[in-house]
Amino acid sequence: MEYLCLVYFAEKKLADQSDQEKTTLGRESKAYDEQLAASGHLVMAHALESPSNAITVRVRNSKVSTTDGPFAETKEILGGFILIKAGDLNEAIRIGAGIPLAKLGSVEVRPIHNW
Amino acid sequence: MQEVTSNIYRMESRRILATLIRLLGNFELAEEALHDAFVAAAEQWPRDGVPVYPRAWLISTGRFKAIDKLRRRARFDASLTQLALQIELDGAEKPSDREEIKDDRLRLIFTCCHPLLTPDMQLALTLREVCGLKTEEIARAFLTSAPTVAQRIVRAKAKIREACVPYEIPALCDLRDRLEIVLHVIYLIFNEGYSFTSDSVSERQNLCDEAIRLGCLLIELVPDPEAAGLLALMLLQGSRRDANRSPDKQIILLHDQDRSRWHMEDIVEGTKLVNKVMAGNAVGFYTLQAAIAAVHAQARSTTETNWNRIVALYDLLLLADPSPVIELNRAVAIAMRDGPNAGLSLIDALLNRGELHNYHLAHATRADLLRRLDKPAEAQQAYQQALHLTVAGPDQRFIQGKLAELKVLF
Numbered sequence: 001m002e003y004l005c006l007v008y009f010a011e012k013k014l015a016d017q018s019d020q021e022k023t024t025l026g027r028e029s030k031a032y033d034e035q036l037a038a039s040g041h042l043v044m045a046h047a048l049e050s051p052s053n054a055i056t057v058r059v060r061n062s063k064v065s066t067t068d069g070p071f072a073e074t075k076e077i078l079g080g081f082i083l084i085k086a087g088d089l090n091e092a093i094r095i096g097a098g099i100p101l102a103k104l105g106s107v108e109v110r111p112i113h114n115w
Numbered sequence: 116m117q118e119v120t121s122n123i124y125r126m127e128s129r130r131i132l133a134t135l136i137r138l139l140g141n142f143e144l145a146e147e148a149l150h151d152a153f154v155a156a157a158e159q160w161p162r163d164g165v166p167v168y169p170r171a172w173l174i175s176t177g178r179f180k181a182i183d184k185l186r187r188r189a190r191f192d193a194s195l196t197q198l199a200l201q202i203e204l205d206g207a208e209k210p211s212d213r214e215e216i217k218d219d220r221l222r223l224i225f226t227c228c229h230p231l232l233t234p235d236m237q238l239a240l241t242l243r244e245v246c247g248l249k250t251e252e253i254a255r256a257f258l259t260s261a262p263t264v265a266q267r268i269v270r271a272k273a274k275i276r277e278a279c280v281p282y283e284i285p286a287l288c289d290l291r292d293r294l295e296i297v298l299h300v301i302y303l304i305f306n307e308g309y310s311f312t313s314d315s316v317s318e319r320q321n322l323c324d325e326a327i328r329l330g331c332l333l334i335e336l337v338p339d340p341e342a343a344g345l346l347a348l349m350l351l352q353g354s355r356r357d358a359n360r361s362p363d364k365q366i367i368l369l370h371d372q373d374r375s376r377w378h379m380e381d382i383v384e385g386t387k388l389v390n391k392v393m394a395g396n397a398v399g400f401y402t403l404q405a406a407i408a409a410v411h412a413q414a415r416s417t418t419e420t421n422w423n424r425i426v427a428l429y430d431l432l433l434l435a436d437p438s439p440v441i442e443l444n445r446a447v448a449i450a451m452r453d454g455p456n457a458g459l460s461l462i463d464a465l466l467n468r469g470e471l472h473n474y475h476l477a478h479a480t481r482a483d484l485l486r487r488l489d490k491p492a493e494a495q496q497a498y499q500q501a502l503h504l505t506v507a508g509p510d511q512r513f514i515q516g517k518l519a520e521l522k523v524l525f
Contacts, residue, residue, distance in 0.1 A: 001251070028191045035184070039147075040154055088249035089265040091150075094143050100191075111261070 002112040003092035009105025028100040047080040133219035152177035236271035344402025350385030351408035422452035475504035
């Protein structure tokens with residue numbers, strides 16, 4: 001089964017990290033992705049750019065409107081995602097808990113719906 | 116080759132996991148190691164051939180992979196260096212012998228059924244770790260959501276870790292109490308599969324099969340009369356699996372079942388087991404229920420059933436475990452032996468005590484006796500009461516069917 005691990009964290013928390021901490025976190029994240037690839041769990045992993053570069057699109061009565069920034073104002077923003085293959089929800093939780101950025105925020109584990 | 120590996124996974128993965136938990140001292144680490152060991156097998160076996168002792172190979176590969184992984188993680192978290200070293204030294208000091216590996220499964224069962232955990236946690240953890248069911252499968256079988264089951268499992272593991280629950284078979288002085296919990300968990304798993312709350316036949320059968328597998332494992336590892344009694348009970352009840360439901364998922368009562376569809380091999384094995392325990396000097400809750408099931412299993416019809424023996428066994432069961440539900444079942448046996456009136460007065464007295472007032476089967480049983488006494492109006496009323504107490508599903512359809520039959524008779 002496939003699960004999407006959505007990684008949320010407060011931007012400020014990341015910004016407040018020292019350069020060394022940021023480098024370590026980056027290396028740790030890369031190492032974790034490599035480890036998941038080696039164990040056959042990884043489907044794809046991406047970090048997202050800051051919401052300040054995002055556009056939210058709405059369609060109402062066939063009219064398109066766009067606004068800057070993310071869909072909702074929240075403290076924790078979606079910072080990246082990892083799509084994994086796992087045996088069951090508890091294995092997915094274990095993998096999600098190992099994501100290094102989880103230390104700064106939270107990871108939402110969502111089963112992929114099979115049509 | 117892929118088939119060989121997946122066969123070995125099916126046969127051995129739970130044993131290997133149980134040993135890895137002992138060697139690594141941690142559920143999560145052991146699950147990862149198990150996974151990594153099978154990934155390594157899928158890579159190496161096609162090239163180098165299947166090792167002579169695949170289980171030993173997988174255990175030692177899993178252990179080395181875990182140590183290796185901890186070392187790599189230690190670059191970011193220095194505390195892991197010590198853990199990796201500890202695991203390496205422990206394993207080198209005392210290589211596991213066969214006996215110890217066999218006991219690992221028992222250690223795992225006792226850990227999953229630790230009294231510190233709530234019954235919900237014990238059930239979910241046992242089914243996932245000992246039986247290897249997926250979280251989603253457990254949720255479907257218990258009609259719960261997967262996140263609920265997943266959290267029970269996560270919390271149970273956290274509790275085990277925080278309380279430093281030792282990974283061991285309880286000492287002889289605690290064994291009896293601890294075994295009782297294990298038997299109860301297996302009994303609950305079986306009952307959930309055997310009861311009619313869920314319509315999904317495969318999920319239910321899955322639970323029954325797992326419970327029987329656990330029961331077999333347990334008597335292989337601990338010689339205990341009640342463990343044998345429980346296994347006998349499950350085999351005997353399970354023998355009716357193809358007869359107690361119609362193809363359109365309606366309940367078929369014992370009286371109306373096609374007894375040629377009962378599984379003889381289970382009846383023979385269950386009866387043999389229960390006779391052996393009944394010949395001994397300690398007879399308990401599960402054994403007595405098994406003995407009752409054995410009387411039914413030997414009869415060619417309900418009229419040829421030895422109801423006298425069944426009533427006597429219910430009397431003993433009430434001594435072992437006094438409960439109104441057992442009294443209700445005894446009343447049914449009395450009705451079969453002495454006629455519906457005798458059963459009805461017992462059930463009326465039981466209902467008057469108030470304990471079974473919200474139990475739909477008490478009203479349904481009462482309705483059935485009234486029907487047999489040619490009192491259709493009162494029977495109808497009792498079925499209506501039973502109907503109010505059920506939720507949509509096989510039980511409700513069964514009572515609706517009975518009500519419809521009564522209307523035809525009117």
